[in-house]
Amino acid sequence: MNNNWSGLIMDGSEANMNYVKNDSIFWKHDLQCKAVFIDAENVNNLITEAGFDPELGILHIDIDGNDYWVWKATTVVNPVIVIIEYNSLFGFDKPWSTPYDPKFYRTNYHHSNLLYGTSLLSACDLAKEKGYTFVGCNSSGNNAYFVRNDKVGKLHTPTIEEGYRLSKFKESRDKDGKLTYLRAKQRLASLKGEKVYNTRTNQIETI
Numbered sequence: 384m385n386n387n388w389s390g391l392i393m394d395g396s397e398a399n400m401n402y403v404k405n406d407s408i409f410w411k412h413d414l415q416c417k418a419v420f421i422d423a424e425n426v427n428n429l430i431t432e433a434g435f436d437p438e439l440g441i442l443h444i445d446i447d448g449n450d451y452w453v454w455k456a457t458t459v460v461n462p463v464i465v466i467i468e469y470n471s472l473f474g475f476d477k478p479w480s481t482p483y484d485p486k487f488y489r490t491n492y493h494h495s496n497l498l499y500g501t502s503l504l505s506a507c508d509l510a511k512e513k514g515y516t517f518v519g520c521n522s523s524g525n526n527a528y529f530v531r532n533d534k535v536g537k538l539h540t541p542t543i544e545e546g547y548r549l550s551k552f553k554e555s556r557d558k559d560g561k562l563t564y565l566r567a568k569q570r571l572a573s574l575k576g577e578k579v580y581n582t583r584t585n586q587i588e589t590i
Contacts, residue, residue, distance in 0.1 A: 388440060389413040391433045395420040421446055422485040423456035430459050437461045444468065445526070448487035451480040451501035451582065455509055463534050465515055471524040472571045473502035475547035478583040480505050494558045497565075498574050503527055505582040507543050516540050524550035 390412070394400055400418040403409055409416070415433055419425070442462035444450050450468050473479045480501040481492065489499035506527050507517045515529035518538055527546075530538060555565040555573060565573055574590050581588050 384408070384412065387412065390415070391435065392416040393419055393421055393429060421453060422449060423452045423483065424485060426453050426457050427459045430457070435460060440464065441466065447489050448481060448499050449483060451505055451509060452483045461531070463531050465510070465529040467506045467527050467529070468500055468525055469503045469506050469527045470500040471503070471548060471550040472497060475503050475544050477502050478505045478508060478581055479579040480582050482578070482580040482587065493574070493577060494560070495555045495573055497555055497570055498577055503547050504543055508582060517543065517546060519546040520548045522548060524548035
């Protein structure tokens, strides 16, 4: 709003996109929205169809599942800033993601709603491959921020351990879908024995 940017919001919920369309921000600015389930196969076409130039200001991926795989597949834009949702329960030293599934939905994947997305380390590894530098996480412990190497300048660049933040969300659920309010390390402990994908070894391993 401050700089009158153009923008695109995509979400799998038609109701969410109708909410955006009914907000004054939609007609006051050059904002597009599209109800679509994003995966590694369609993300490039969706961005291209929206008419964006490769030089993009911000790319924010927050899809509760295939975040790592969608960013890995995104090649049609070269954003200055990338914001990626990460699963802080995986810690700062595990190269983990959920395995790629184009129809991934975290409640279906594991009833707890805790087994989803990518670790911060995996996101940082991918960022390095794509030419980005890690500059930190938000205080809530769910978004990691990266700046394209040619734009980093004098920005502080913490180590992964320094920049990592653990979330405090108590969103865990039992098999009946009821909130269980697990805290801190209880959350990861509840996933013991579940499978994750190691993005460094390219192998499935057990938590």
